[in-house]
Structure formats: C-alpha cells, structure tokens
Amino acid sequence: MTRSQSAPQGIVAGSIPLFAGHPAPELLPVRGIGRALAGWDGRPPLRAFNYGDEQGDPKLLDFLLARLNDTEQLGIGRENLMIIPGSTGGVAMLTRLLTKAGDTVLVDAPSYRDALHIFRDQGLVLRALPIDDEGPRLDALAAELERLAAEQVRPRFYYVVPNFQNPSGITVSEARRRAIIEQSNRHGFCIVEDDVYSDLRFAGCAPPSFYALARGENVLRLGSFSKTLAPGLRLGWLVGGSRQIAAFVASGVLRMGGGANPYSAALVAEFCRSGAWQAHVDWLRGQYQKRRDVALAALAEQMPAGVSWTRPAGGYFIWLRLPGAVDVDELERRAQAQQVYFANGRGFFSEPARGRHFLRLSYSYLSHDDMRVGIGILSRLIAQLAG
C-alpha cells in the first residue's frame, strides 16, 4: 500500500477513506494561520521559542478563560484551566496521574477507540455501559455500580464524549448528564468529559456541560483545537478543580519540559485574539453540515433494508448498524478490495465482539462525490452479504 506525500496519517493514495476523522485539507485555515504568523512581522516572540509556562501560554489562557466563561458559563478562574498537547495529551496525563494498573474506569459501549487504547496501555479494567440515543443507559450504570460496590471496587472515573460522540454521533441528554452526576457523587468517581466536537453543532442549543451542571465538582473537561483549527497544532485545554489543575501543572513532565507546545500556542493565541478562530468555526459548521447532509442523503438513497444509522446534529461521525447476517470483518475485507476503508465497529468496544455488526463513517474528510461513491460501494456489498 502506498500513501501520498500530502495525505494525512493512515490514508492510502487513491482510496476512499470513509474512516478518516480528520478535517479535509480544504477546511484547514492555512492562510489564516499564515496571517497570524505575518502579524508577528515575521518575528515570532522569543517566548514562543523557549520552554513555556507549565500552565500554558498566558495569552491563550486569557483568551480561553474569557471564551469558556462567556459561551459555556463555566464560571472558572485561571486556576481552573491549563493548556494541553491536544485532548489526547490531556487524557494520557490524567490517566497516568489519577490511576494505576488494575484500577477500574467506566466507559461507554461504544466509546472512542484511542481513549480505550490509552486506558489499556495503563493496565486499567474497563467496565462498559451500553448507550442508546440519549447516551449511556442509566439502568446499566446503576447495575454496574451495584456490581462494583459488591466487589468493593470504586471506579476512578467515567470517560464520556458528551457531544456528537466518536463513534456514534450521539449527544448525551441533559437529563442523563444530571443523573450521571448524581451517581458520581453517590459513588465517588470523577467524570472526564472529552468534548472536542461541541463547537461543530449544526442546529439547536448544546445541553450544559457536565462541568457546568456539576458546578465544577469532580469533573474534568477537555477541549481541543484539532477539529476547529488543525490537529497538527497539537493543542487543547483542560478545565478542572483548582487543586487538581495545580497538581497536573506541577507534574514531572511539565516541570521538566515546560507547558504544552509553546510555539503553536503563541501562534494560536494570535489567531484567536484577532477573531479569526470564531469566524473559522462559524464557516466550518456550514461546511460540515453540508457534508453530513450529503452522507445522510446517500445512505437514505443507497443502503439496503435492514441497515440503520444515526443522524448526528454536529461533529464528524455516523454510526451504522448492519443486518444480523452481515459480519463487519467480512464487509471490511470486501470493501478494502475495492479501496473503500471504514472504521470497523469492533475497535470501539472494550469487548470487541460487541462491535461485529457496526461500523463508523466519517464525513469530515471526503469530497461530496467520494462520499456518494464510497457509500454506494458499501451499500452494494452489504446487500450482497445480507443475501
């Protein structure tokens, strides 16, 4: 398999990568970032070249503090916020610092594959909660917590992607959020909300975040510039209680290496302060909405009976349930032979067999035409396999 020089990681040249959870190249703000560079008169501030403050770039912290209090009503102070090297860097850091091998964490079924990978790297025990179209099922949560209490195990945290979940596209309803917070208080576990898609909402209002609903008690909230700017910048933010943030900021990695990506952070601070980020996000919403509409129309026109899928109101992903006779591995083999790549459902479950009739499609990366062609090929293969 070859890869084109300009294609992002994992994308085979000439293929239809329906799996790719990347922004499409034409959606990257290459010129705007260039203008931010020019705003430095070609001379980036010296601080951008040096080890940075452990908490993160001060100007970016100022910008985010104002924005998060304004748009999300978080009511946070500077002591509640830090810059992280992407949400991934934040999840890895808090996992390393809050847990040890053998500890238990709660995750959704399905959940974000790469977070599951980080938890497995740390040797954590994963307990999975099946989801429906409002988020994790509360009966499953209550039953799991009862089982754990009987085993005298306290889960360290519950990891959740609250808006337009990767992979399902589902948003956790406000009622579910409140009920989960109640359980977290009763059973003494923390909630880790990995919210990298909430700015990409196509319509309606977002439910308040777990952090806002819990008034900051025992919730860690992660955000990222990867989906609304560019993943290569490796920048995000973490909101939490002041004591917890202070402990993270004082951790060995930051003490030794300084704050997250000072050069990127200084550049992004310049971009954000000029108003360019908000304008870019507003534009992106319309772009992704069109792509979502094309994907949903292609599915409605081409998929055979017996296939169902989610209709996300934002984000990047659609989650497909295959008819019982169709195994996703066989479908994957046949699709790859035709250069169509999707994300196999098995990767998103702590028990992979539960994903054997599911797959994830992404509409963030492909052109409208490729999306229609890719969905058409998949539809025909599913019809063949379903007999």
Ligand SMILES: Cc1ncc(COP(=O)(O)O)c(C=O)c1O
């Ligand atoms: C739920 C979720 N969290 C985190 C990430 C990665 O974010 P970052 O690039 O900020 O590490 C992704 C990207 O696909 C994601 O879907």
